[in-house]
């Protein structure tokens with residue numbers, strides 16, 4: 001169980017930082033599709049992005065429960081934790097599977113904010129959710145790996161020093177199971193760009209700094225292999241429950257922001273001589289969205305508690321992500337509807353947050369894939385793909 005006093009302290013600390021970055025800050029970045037450098041710097045300096053790094057490596061040594069509260073508060077304040085959330089879970093691959101030398105080399109630097117590990121390269125244009133079919137290869141030549149292939153929607157590569165990259169090191173035809181033969185490389189983006197790696201930004205419906213990557217004989221030192229060659233898929237899966245819980249918390253933050261915003265507006269906006277919120281047609285959808293956010297929050301804390309206790313939590317983490325993403329999307333719709341025409345005006349921030357929270361139906365895992373997981377692994381139904 002997380003210490004309630006510590007959780008409260010974290011909430012207050014993050015809120016204080018977020019209060020210096022109001023809607024106008026995020027709106028301006030959104031218009032320019034720019035990265036929130038100052039915000040990420042402040043969070044890093046205050047140690048929040050190193051929440052999950054153990055104290056012996058310079059981090060705060062907290063659990064996923066506390067880390068999730070940090071991200072929730074960012075989104076609840078009207079900001080977007082998507083700019084920096086990956087640092088919390090990508091470093092987990094090094095922490096759990098890296099050598100002691102790799103941990104000592106990278107984790108304290110990440111914790112101190114001197115290195116950013118914000119990029120996580122898995123998705124590919126031709127294989128999508130079918131991760132084990134990915135086509136990017138790394139072939140060992142002496143003390144290097146030679147990487148060739150392409151990735152898509154890899155976020156924050158232009159704002160990160162390092163990237164955790166999933167590649168195939170043994171061809172599919174030579175492995176017994178398709179989950180074998182994949183490996184994780186730590187790519188130093190500062191050295192790679194222009195020397196075998198080309199980054200091309202993808203402009204999306206929200207400000208997300210996502211990119212397309214092209215690898216042409218990129219050389220990566222063999223010492224940057226994390227763990228054992230061929231076991232990379234398992235390493236990536238290990239981190240996914242944490243990722244699901246953290247993303248669920250962001251959705252909860254979004255949901256609460258939308259509901260606060262809708263309630264405030266419904267009380268203030270007077271039409272037909274009374275506040276619109278006096279009409280049940282306006283207040284019931286807000287109340288329903290609130291109920292759904294609160295219910296999803298219980299599953300998020302349940303999943304986080306199991307994770308922090310080292311217990312299996314695949315089902316709960318997936319269910320938390322699905323429930324929270326659905327709840328935030330419903331709350332987004334309700335907030336937009338409650339604001340009428342003003343919901344579409346940029347200065348209210350509703351349309352921006354609406355666009356931002358829609359992502360969670362698709363990334364980092366789409367709702368259908370979660371339903372497949374629950375059907376197959378929780379309910380024992382036949383595998384559908």
Ligand SMILES: Cc1cc2nc3c(=O)[nH]c(=O)nc-3n(C[C@H](O)[C@H](O)[C@H](O)COP(=O)(O)OP(=O)(O)OC[C@H]3O[C@@H](n4cnc5c(N)ncnc54)[C@H](O)[C@@H]3O)c2cc1C
Nearest residue numbers: 120121122123128129153154155208210363364366368385
């Ligand atoms: C803004 C943004 C940022 C991202 N950042 C990153 C990142 O940093 N790193 C990274 O690796 N990836 C990232 N992604 C990629 C993201 O994880 C994928 O978009 C997501 O996993 C879905 O893959 P896909 O887009 O290839 O969709 P597809 O796999 O092509 O699926 C398309 C649709 O079909 C459905 N579908 C597919 N197969 C099935 C099935 N068997 N049964 C039922 N439905 C199915 C899916 O649910 C989905 O709705 C990002 C994506 C976006 C949009």
